[in-house]
Each structure stands twice: as structure tokens, then as C-alpha cells.
Amino acid sequence: MMACVLRRLAFTVLAFAGTAAGAHNFHMGIADISYNERTGNTEIVHTYTSHDVSTLLTNLYGRNFDLGQADSEQPLRRYVEKQFRLAGPDDKRLPLQWVGVKADADSVVIFQEIAGTKLKPGTRIHNALLIDFLPSQKNTVNLQTDGTVQTLVFDQDSIDQTAR
Numbered sequence: 001m002m003a004c005v006l007r008r009l010a011f012t013v014l015a016f017a018g019t020a021a022g023a024h025n026f027h028m029g030i031a032d033i034s035y036n037e038r039t040g041n042t043e044i045v046h047t048y049t050s051h052d053v054s055t056l057l058t059n060l061y062g063r064n065f066d067l068g069q070a071d072s073e074q075p076l077r078r079y080v081e082k083q084f085r086l087a088g089p090d091d092k093r094l095p096l097q098w099v100g101v102k103a104d105a106d107s108v109v110i111f112q113e114i115a116g117t118k119l120k121p122g123t124r125i126h127n128a129l130l131i132d133f134l135p136s137q138k139n140t141v142n143l144q145t146d147g148t149v150q151t152l153v154f155d156q157d158s159i160d161q162t163a164r
Contacts, residue, residue, distance in 0.1 A: 025136075026136065026138075027049070027052055027130065027134040027136050027137040027138070028049075028137070028138045028139070028140065029046060029047060029048040029049075029129055029130060029137070029138075029139045029140070030046070030047050030139070030140045030141075030142070031044060031045065031046045031047070031084075031127065031139065031140070031141045031142070032044070032045045032141075032142045032144070033119070033125075033141060033142070033143045033144065034143075034144040034145075035118045035119065035144070035145060040115075040116050040118075041113045041114060041115050041116065041117070042113060042114040042117050042118060042119055043111070043112075043113045044096070044111070044112040044113065044114075045109060045110070045111055046080070046084070046108075046109065046110040046112075046129065047107055047108070047109050047110075048107065048108050048110075048129070048130065049106070049107060049108075050067055050103060050104065050105060050106055050107055050108050052130055052133075052134060052137075053067060053076065053103075053108045053130070054066075054067055054072075055133075056079070056130060056133045056134075057072065057075055057076060057079070059133065060075070060079065061075055067101075067103035067108055068103050068104070072103075073100075073101055076101060076108075076110070077098050077101075079129075080098075080110055080112075080129065081096070081098070083126075083127070083128040083129045083130075083131075083132065084096075084112075084126065084127050084128070084129050085125075085126045086114070086119070086123055086124065086125055086126075087123065087124040087126075088120065088122075088123060088124075089120055089121070089122030089123065089124075091124070094114050094117065094119075094123075095114060095115075096112045096113070096114060097112060097113050097114065097115060098111075098112055099111035099112055099113055118145070119143070119145055119163065121145075121163060121164055122162060122163065123162070123163040124160060124161070124162050124163075125141060125143075125152065125154075125160070125161050125162070125163060126159060126160050127139050127141060127154040127159060127161075128154070128159040131154065131155065131156055131159060135156060137155065137156075138153055138154070138155050139153070139154040139155070140152070140153050140154075141153075141154065141161075143163050145163070150163060150164055
């Protein structure tokens with residue numbers, strides 16, 4: 001009788017472990033880019049899974065990171081500024097300013113802006129965030145200009161795209 005109970009318990013634990021491991025097989029991020037009429041700035045808000053970002057930073061820098069601590073922001077900033085950029089239709093890189101980061105157990109939210117600039121059609125977006133680390137990573141960018149939203153999806157085959 002005890003062996004039967006232990007087998008059932010082991011089966012249940014393995015079943016839940018398999019479900020938990022499979023729950024994070026899809027790696028994704030999202031960025032919203034919009035113009036703020038009130039401030040005159042273009043605002044960029046990125047959201048990624050905390051586990052993916054902390055694992056990436058650990059892999060890059062060889063130590064564990066607590067994304068809620070101030071000492072993790074600078075390494076994250078260096079990585080984001082290398083892997084995400086915008087260029088105008090003239091191919092000139094736009095000056096993204098780091099605003100900050102907010103992290104909890106589930107997600108990392110990164111804030112950037114371009115002061116006094118409204119994006120124009122033909123703006124080029126380079127988004128390789130986490131794609132270099134996770135081959136299955138997909139990044140969605142929702143770009144809002146003049147009330148319309150354009151959605152772009154970035155992956156290993158498409159890290160550079162042009163806004164309409």
C-alpha cells in the first residue's frame with residue numbers, strides 16, 4: 001500500500017515538474033513605442049521575463065544578479081543599449097536616453113525615451129534583445145504614431161525592421 005502511495009506521489013511530482021518546465025518554452029518580450037504629446041518625447045517601454053533577463057546577465061558577466069538591486073541596472077543598461085537602437089530615415093542613430101528599470105519576480109520593465117522627437121516613417125528599429133541568447137526569442141514592438149499602431153515582430157531572422 002505504501003509503495004503505491006509513493007509511486008502516485010512520484011508520478012504527481014514528475015507530472016507537475018514537466019508542466020512547469022514546459023511552461024517557459026516560449027521566450028518573448030514586448031516593447032511599446034509611442035509619442036507623448038504632453039512632453040514632446042518618444043517613450044519606449046520594454047517588458048521581458050525576469051528569469052530570462054537574470055539568466056542572460058549571469059551568462060554575460062559570470063555572477064548572479066538580483067534585478068531589484070541597483071548594481072544590476074548598469075550591466076542591464078549596457079546590454080540594452082548594445083542590442084536595441086533606433087535610426088532615423090537618414091540612417092542617423094537616434095539618441096535614446098535611459099530612464100530606468102523596474103523589476104519584480106515576474107518581469108523586468110525598461111524605460112527609455114528620445115527627448116523632443118517624434119518618430120518619422122522610415123525609422124529603422126534594431127531589436128536583438130535576448131535573441132542573441134535565446135534562439136527562440138520573439139520580440140514584439142508596438143509602434144504608435146499619429147494614432148495608428150504598427151506591430152513588428154523581431155526574431156533571429158529579422159532583427160532590423162523599418163517603420164511605415
